[in-house]
Amino acid sequence: MGSEECNDQTLTIIGMQLVGFLANGNFERAHTLFATEMKAAMTPHDLEAAWKGVIQKFGLLLRLNGSRLEREGPYNILYVTGVFASGSILDVKVVFNEACEIAGVWFVPAQSDFKPPEYADPTAFEEKDCTVGNCGLPGKTTIPTGKGPFPAVVLVHGSGPNDMDETLWETKVFRDLAWGLSSDGIAVLRYDKRPKARPDLFDSSIPFTIMDEVIEDALAGVELLTQTKEVDPSRIFVLGHSLGGMMAPRIASLDDRVAGIVMMAGDAAKLEDAFLEQIEYLVNLDGIIDENEAALLVEARETVTKIKELDIGDGEMVLGAGRSYWDDLASYDQMKVASSLKVPMLILQGERDYQVTMEDYDLWKKALSGKIVKFISYPTLNHMMIEGEGPSTPQEYTLPGHLAQEVVEDIVDWIGSLLPDGV
Structure with a gap:
């Protein structure tokens, strides 16, 4: 097709044709729209x-919800927005070359107009760029307006290469948390996790541990806040989510400037055990374990055995990490370390969470009996501390949502209760 025909209308028609062919199962016809290189690939x-794979994860395509056209260099990109049976909204990203042929197809979360949660007041704080740690991680501080110095919180991510907002599909829990806390007089530091900013440091050729992945940068965050003039260096807290919550006691044990810790959906179990529990939950969601799911369970149990026995060869990665990582975690008992701390603790748990469960919550209660700790659980919240109904599923994470307001309020109240004049 000549470039003179490659106008916006033509691109939209071709992109819509492609999605129609996919929805109708006509993959041969869809393939004819591809450029030569794309056909080979x-x-x-x-x-x-x-x-x-998309249908299995998100359900059938129910309807299209419009399209938009963008340009990047020599490429035209059409985003066709679809609503799927799970309630998820995805864009089919169709990339065109100069000849109006399809040079790439991806399925990505749909863009949406971000609206801050009701509890966030962007006029109540100033957001500033910063750099964290020796690896130069991009970060942001949110500093309340008014007279400081203010109490402050370092946010520590869950598993995986998270960005500073802990973005998951259309949710940005750490941005919600930072904006919510800073709207109520608490400074917050958040930053891109090291595996996000420096993935080159986490391949199979480089031994790394949880110190490299999480802890060193959290400690650097504490140091940065102590040097921030608007922050009271005696009132710096660490808030960890998921893996970050599991590591919060270790972070506090390594820096006596930490005034307290918040564990939000923090694992009480070993990480590999939590992985297996998640797989078991997911394959049992529909009450039937098919042949593929049974094989997945066998593979997951074999993986856990390899980790526990440290049967991991040089250069081998198991669940994204090598022997040095799992060897380090094997010697870490988060409940024992937490029980040794002298600082106050706040433990928050969503009762619908299938990744870190109420069993973890009860283990924390038992381990920390008699310590300076407050426990709060939320009947309708999931692992991301976002409201929902019924059994939680991975598809739920693709839906738009905000961190629950009650979580922000409880953190503000808890920090305020530890300060002579409140927050």
């Missing part, structure tokens, strides 16, 4: 497998 069978 992705066969009709590959395209079918990719589409079926």
